[in-house]
Every structure is written in structure tokens, then in C-alpha cells.
Amino acid sequence: MGKFPKALLAMLLVFLLALVAACSSDDATTEPDADGETEDVETDDGEAAGSEDGLYSIDDFTNVKMADGEEILDGGSITFGLVLDSPFEGILNWNFYQSNPDAQVLQWFDDALIDWDENYVMTQDGAATYEISEDGRTFTFTIRDNVNWHDGEPVTAEDWAFAHEVIGHPNYDGIRFDDTLRNVEGIEEYHNGEADHISGIEVVDEKTLKITYKKATPSLMTGGVWYYPLAKHIFGDMDIEDISSSPEVRQNPIGFGPFKVENVVPGESVVYSKNEDYWRGEPNLDEVVLKVVSPNVVMQSLRSGEVDLVHSFPADQFPDNADTSNLDWLGVVDRAYTYIGFKLGTWEDGEVKTDPDAKMADVNLRRAMWHAIDNDAVGERFYHGLRWAGTTLIPPSHPEFHDDTNPGRAYDPELAKQLLDEAGYEDVDGDGFREDLEGNELVINFASMSGGDIAEPLAQYYIQAWEQVGLKVQLLDGRLHEFNAFYDRVEEDDPDIDIYQGAWGVGIDVDPSGLYGRRAPFNYTRWSSEENDRLLEEALSEEAFDVEKRQEIYKEWQQLMVDEVPVIPTLYRSEIVPVNKRIVNWAIGDGHGVYRHELGITQEEPVVAE
Template identity: 70%
Template sequence: MGKSSLKKLLFTLMLILLLALAACSGGGEEEQVDEGETEDDGLYSIEDFSKMKTNEGEAIEGGSFTYGLVSDTAFEGTLNSNFNSGGPDARVIGWFDEALLTWDENFVYTQDGAATYEVSEDGKTFTFTIRNGVNWHDGEPVTAEDWLFAHEVIGHPDYDGIRYGSDFTNIEGMEAYHAGEVDTISGIEVIDEKTLEITYIKATPSLVTGSIWTYPLAKHIFGEMEVAEMSSSDAVRRHPIGFGAFKVESIVPGESVVYSKNEDYWRGEPNLDEVVLKVINPNVVVQSLQTGEVDTVDAFPVNQFPDNADMSNVEFLGMVDRSYNYIGFKLGTWEDEEVVPDPEAKMADVNLRKAMWHAVDNETVGERFYHGLRWNGTTLIPPSHPEFHDETNPGITYNPERAKELLEEAGFVDVTGDGMREDKDGNELVINFASMSGDDIAEPLTQYYIQAWKQVGLNVQLLDGRLQEFNTFYDRVEEDDPGIDIYQAAWQAGIDVDPTDLYGRNAMFNYTRYASEENDRLLATGVSEEAFDVAKRQEIYKEWQQLMVDEVPLFPTLYRAAVVPVNNRVLNYSIGDGTEMYLHEIAVTSESPLVAE
């Protein structure tokens, strides 16, 4: 039996064990444990990891660094922040481009980036100044006109990306420009080559924590293109340009990128001569690290950490990730840049949705599949934002008996006696579940959810009978494929806690297509003048988190830890927000990565 087959067998056995444990627990009261009592349960805590790598040895001059992008599919290749939508592309972009503003560990914009800013007394007008020496990779200066141009493209009626939303409609004159009523955006003014002024309709606390668009677009390259053709152009797909520490030398589409150092980088010449990014299949991550094929990876499969915690040639860093897994329910469609709820959708009954949350034991999933490095999700503001995450809210807890009661009360009963519930009209109820392929856990985890729902009498079937690869999955979810009733995905929360761009009525990313007047009210209040009072904003988002628990358009399954192995030859490497790692500072102590003993 091959290693891959053996792993799948082991995970199948784990799934059986997990279901047995879940069935035994039955959603009863938790056992109390004496404070301070510990046991060797094989679980890990992210609090025991450091965000910053230990530096050992002297840096050599130059050198090459290899970064592994963990994926079972090719990256899409939309390599410009104004147009891309997927996480893999964003990580490719991150090596050659950057935002004009940086932020600290509290997600507040600093004055340390490629641009600085001043705010008017009323909090509505921001004046940005781009530093001298900030140049595109072709030597042209990054200008205020480029920053304005990015806003003009994203706000253009022919723009085909996903960025246009509440962050842009809050700019004076943007909606009139987007509607084609005017040719310019009245709220944005170029003061001089390096100075841009933006006036917003409302002063909000989010303006200094992530809702300002900080990625310019090189007008000298894109200025003569039709907006509708930009995202598919060679300037995005084959020869992308930025102003970051490294510049793109060559691309093997979807597979790898070679970057060379940008000697003209505004922070200073990078230590490394070269960075190589390559796609690494989740099933060979450990081997790739042990052999030195890569120096680090963007997403180490945390289920593989216990068996490799003592890998001799790497140091493991870790942090609470801004990402979380979730199960989403399709509740409507996206039409004319707005969510249109469908009261007749298959998943429209809130008690059906609540029952499906009650039916799954995510605490045990986190322990058995991920050894405590993923854990039960409760609300839609993750603990990576501790100031606003409501740790007192338990979400909907595991209780399969309550799930059955809710289904009975809602009229989902087993009419035919086959153990599966029919819909309220007595017709067969089949719930089509879309889930992504990935590492060895993807399939058994998906099957766990299907079996957990089966135990409460719901016939949930995997869409097309198989897992979907990343790009196909998101294409179908974004297009509201009528074959999808529920789906399993993940979000990375933005640095700004405001969830409007994920869950607002006018948010394309609102894939569940849920909308309500109460949701509109709370999201608007969360960025209102009264929300400048942090305590008030906490209260607002506490109420919003509870609304999402009550309405269940989706539910979080797992919060996530990011565990990042870094080869021991690497210096000046760190992860997370506010750690002040700059790419140009990364260095190595030897020409080749160290190999595991």
C-alpha cells in the first residue's frame, strides 16, 4: 500500500472514531476539570509559538530564497491587487508589490509606509504624501495620479473585479462617477505629483483601520487600455509590475514565479538576490521542507504538525490567523450589484440552518483532525481581532437532539420511513454540498459533515459526487450555481474589523446572498460617528455577531492557527501583523537550504 493510500485509510479510521465520539457526547453538559489540571492529550496551543524566527549565524551576501505556495491547483494568475480575488494570487503579488500604507498590530495605519497621511479635523479628508524614491519597477515614479487612477478604474462601470463596494461608495462623487453621470470623482484631488487628497462622505473609525484603498495602478502602463480588458492583459497576467522589494523576472503560469531584487527599492536594497515561488502540493509539503526544496511555505497543514514538530532543519513560527472556515447557505442571488434574497430558497428556513449547525461537533473536529491548532468557531468576528471578537458568545453548540427537535418543529419529517427527512411538502429533500479539494483531510472532513447531518436525518450529497478544485469551486459559488445549496469555504478577515465587504447587501463577496434590514442597520452603525467610541463599537459588533448566530446565513466551523516552518538558514523572518518584518531584510546564512537530519 502506498503512503497516500495509507494516509487516506488512517483518516477514514479517524472519521469513524470522530463520529463515534460525537455520537457518545450527545451534546450534554461539559465535565468540569480542576483548574490547573493538565493531561497529555496530544493537543497544542498556538500561544506556545513565536511570531519571530530566531536568528543564528551570519548572513551571506545575496543568495536565493524559495517560498512554497501550498495548493493542489494552479494559482489563477490575476497578478494585480486592483483585480485579483483569490488568496493564492495575493501571495504571489505580495512578493513584488505592496500597499502604500502599512499598519500596526492593532490594524491601525501607521506613518511607516511608502506614503504618509494627515486627517482633517472633521475626519473626512485625508491628505496622502507618497515618499520620494517610491518607483515602479520600470523606474517610473509612483504618483498621486496613479493612486487616483486606481480609484477611477475600480469605480468605472466596465470594471470586472470585486473591489468596488462600501469603501469606495463612501468617497464623495464616486457613485455619480460609477453611474456614468460624470467623468471625474469629485472627492479625489491630485494636489501635486506626490500628494493626493481624498474626501469621504462619512468619517468612520474604519478609515484608519483598512477601508482606504492603498494600491495604485500604473497609469503609464494601463492608461490607454479599455477598463474591461485590463484584468486579462499581459500587464496583469504575464508581466505584472509593482514597487515592492522584488520584481517579476519570469512566470510559469499557475506554477512558479522567479523574482529578482529591486535595487531601487525605497526602503533599501534587498539582501537577497532572488526569490523563487513555487506551487507545492499539500501532500508533499513535509518532504519539500525536509529536503530543502523550499525554505518556507505559506500554509503548513497543521494536521501534520505533531508528526513533524521536531523537524531538525526548520523552526516553526505560529500565530492566531485572521482566517476561519465556515459552512454557507445559498439564500438568494446577486443581481445589479446587490444581493437579492430568495424566500423560496431550499435553505430559507432558519431552523433548518440552525439544526445543521447543532448537528456538527467542531470542537472535536479541531481536536481530532487538527490537534488543537484549529478550534471551534462561534462568531463571524474571529479571535484575531480580540478587541471585537465576542468570546462570551457560544454560537450554536453541538446538540444533535436539539437539531432533530428543530427539524421536527419546522416540518422536516421522515415521511417514507427510510431515515431521511422530506421537505415541508413531503417531497424528497436532497441538499447539495460544494466543498473544495486540498490536502488529505479535505475529503474525510467533508464526509464527517455529511455523516453528521445524516445522523439527524438530512440527506446531504456532495456536489457532482466529488470535491471541487479551488478555482472551479469559487467560480461556481460566485456565479450562484443553482446546483449548490450549501458550501464549505474559508475567509480571511481584513485588517479592518468592519464586516460589510463580506456580509453587506452590496458586497459581491456576500456569497450566501443573505440580506436583512437589521443587518443593514448594524453594519451601518458599526461605521457611524457613534462608533468612534470603542466601547460603543464593541457593543454594536457584539449585537451583530449575535444576529448572525440567530439568522445563520452561514456559521463558522473552525478558527485557525497559522503554523509556519522556516529553514534554519533564514534570518530576519517573522509572521503576523505589526512584527515589522520587511521583505528586503530577509537574508540567508548559506547558499543552499539546510536539509533535515
């Protein structure tokens, strides 16, 4: 790390030391207290045993399965199940992808250039190292000499600079040009056509890139850097608007990760072979096969050995399968939450336009809808304690900033009715449902995704809970929608959608502006306010290097979102992952130091359930 002026060095050290202390606390995660303490225990083989009340705790799982002296076969093939009830979209490049399923495909063959530790702080252990200037604004990155694309060409500083140029280009058709990228000096002038290059990016030599940011922020150490290069020797001559749909992204993607893509059946499967030239070392496995597996048959595929491991396992299926003889179970507090969002505006000219006359614009209507639903009961009934009621929009996966003193909005249907009464939503015609403020029929269209056995009953639970307080809510088009169609309509601000149920995987950086900022494409609610702008900006200011100050700002922001309710955080989540007993050197979560090239098997054929 480069030299800092004493003041900035002191601030950064305080920030990092406080971050480490907070993340190593025994109170790093929270769990619901379901009828007193559960009696879950961890068995010798890593399988979690449930309590008598049928509830489980994420504290009773490990997140790593190592070889522990078992002999690892040289080579072999495994099958990874992508749990999805529809085809994956297939935008297979980090600079353009939009969805978690595509990210799961990408993780096998492409890496970030920077690594981070269990506290989400950048390390020097990745494919690139870094130094920081005295004022904390300029980062000099050096890509290791043995980091090469799968076609043998070196990953260069030009590739990294090119990724910024593509994302910042006015013809870029992806969603990555957000406030993180806008912090690069000169990128907005480039984006607006006022400059033909990005002044804050300098290619020093083949392997060295210097990036200057407009301001030093604590987020630069925890995710505020764009980590992903774009192969200029492949994409450099393409029109920017054609890259995301090109065969080089959809059918023949390239990366520099542990495996390389051999074949893609669009939306269905991918075959990878090992990258013998991988910079961390040659992978143990010869081959990985990724295939889409419906959540309805995922356990059948795991029991038969057709699939060795999956990532997004439906947590509601765990209790009935916890004792499956051929599986070990890993678990960790997920960096994610589910939520119900209110459509409050549109996306125009690169920013949110909040509509004060939107159907769901009345804050008391939104508050009432939160009070009407019992998410503690949802977590217990549908997920057996492996998901639990959300309270704020910074989840407990980030314990140093999650405000565990904020209760959110408690289940209180009588308060919900009172709020609606006081706001003027009355049942004018006596049919049991409230009319709007003008006395007209109020019907709220609810978009929700298909997938798994509980998708329909969960959506119906919410609809019935709202009915109990006099609100008529109905499924959009009378049915659930598959993943891609659902997000297409949400992203396009379909006027038929009033509310929707979604989920966010939270970035390693706690900064929520990428989801709720005024210029964030992922701000699907299209809600904005000057107070929200102020708090998000202050949390990235120089004074926020003081962790206590940043905690104070985010505490205030979490309360603002509880007050304004652009979304209801419904459930915090556990990530529960089954792995075939032949699988070793596999881990979930962050900062565990186990990498995919180490993944191996202890026998040629999968273990089959008895």
C-alpha cells in the same frame, strides 16, 4: 496628523487608546480547553513540543525568527512554496485579484502605500504618509520621493487616483467596488455615469493625493482606505475591461515592492529578482523562486530543502512533523476562519437578492445543521487543537470586537432533531431521511474543496453528522472540487449548490460589511436583511468612534448572525509556518515590523532533514 475639532479629536483618541488597550490584553486570543490544560512547551530553538494528549496550543509559538547575531549572507536565493492542489489563478494586481493564492504571489513584488501597526491602525511608516482634515473626512496622502515602480517610473498621486477611477468605472470587472470605495465622495456618481470624474479625489501634485470621504468613520483609520495604486503609464490607455486579462497583469506584472517579477509560468511558478531601488532599502536576497507545491508532498519538499518556507501550511500535518530537524516553526492566531455557507439568493445588478423560497431559506433548518456538528471535536481530531470551534463571525484575531461571551450554537444533535421536527421536516417514507415541508425528497448538495489528506474525511464527517439528525446531504457531483473551480461555481451562484464549505481571510479592518453587506460581491450566501444593513451602517457611524459603542454594535451583529445563521463559523485557525533553519528575519502575522527586504539566509544551501 492635521488638526481636528476638539470633539472629533476626542472621539478618535478614545477610539485609538481603547483599541491599543484591548489588543494588548493578556486575553487577546482564546483557545479550546481540551481535557484540561495542555502541557505544550516551547523549546530553545522555537519548535513547539506537544503534550501527552497530542493537542497543541498556539500560545506556545513565536511569530518571528530573527538573525539574533547570526551572520547573514550577502545575496543568495530561496524557494517559497505556494501550498495548493491546483494552479494559482494569476490575476497579479491588487486592484483585480480575488484569491489568497494570488495574494501570496503579489506580496513578494508589490506593497500597499500605507502601513499599519499591531493594532491594525494606520501609521506614518509606509510608502505614503497622511494628514487628516479637521472634520475627519479628508485625508491628504504624500507618497515618499523614493517610491518607484520597478521600471524606474515614480509611483505618483495620479497612479493612486487612477486605481480609484478604474475600480469605480462601470466597466470594471473586478470585485473591489464595495462599501469601502463607495465612501469616497463622488465615486458612485462616477460609477453610475453621472459624472466624468470622482469629485472627492484631487491630485495636488506629483506625490500628493487628497481624498474626501462621505463620512468620517473609525474604519478609515483601520482599513477603510484603498491602499494600492495602479501604474497609469502602463494601464492608462487600455480599455478598463481588458486590464485584468492583459499580459501586464498576467505575465509581466509590475509593482514597487522588494522584488520584481522576472518570469511567470502561469499557475505554476514565479521567479523574482531583488529590487535594488526598493524604497525601504536594498533586499538581502538576490532571488526568490515561488512554486506551487501540493499539500500532499509539501513536507517532503521541506525536508529535502527543495522548499525553504511556505505560508498556508496544512495545520493537520504539524504534529507528525513537529520534530523535523531542518525546520523551525512559527505560529500565530490567524486572521481567518472556516465556515459553511448556505446559498440563499443571487447576485443581481450589483447587490444581493435574497430568495425567500430558497431550499435553505428556513432558518430552523440552518440552526439545526449548526447544532448537529461538533466543531470542538473537529478541531481536536483533525487539527490537534491548532484550530478550534468558531462561535461568531468576528474571529479572536480581533480581540477588541470578538464577543468571547457568545457561545454560538453548541453541539446538540437532540436539539437539532427537535428544531427539525417543529419546523415540519419529517421522515415521511421511513427511509431514515427527512422530507421537505411539502413531503418531497430533501437532498442537500454540499460543495467542498479538495486539498490535503483530510479534505475528504472532514467533508464526510459533516455529511455523517447531518445524517444522524435525518438530513440527506451529498457532495456536489459526488466529489470534492479544486480551488478555482469551486469558487467559480460559488461566485456564479450555481443553482446546484445548496451549502458550501469555504474560508475567509479577514481584513485588518474589523468591519464585516465587505463579506456580509448587501452590496458586497463576497457575500456569497446572498443573504441580506434590514437589521443587518442597520447594524453594519451604525458600526461605521460617527457615534462608533466610541469603542464601547462600536463593541456594543458588533456584539449585537454577531448575535444576529448566530440567530439567522447565513453561515456556520466552523473553526478559528492558527497560522503554522515551517521555515528552513537557514532562514532569518522572517515573521508572520501583523504589525511585527519585519519586512521582506530584510529576509536573509545564513548559508548558501538549504539545511536538509537528518
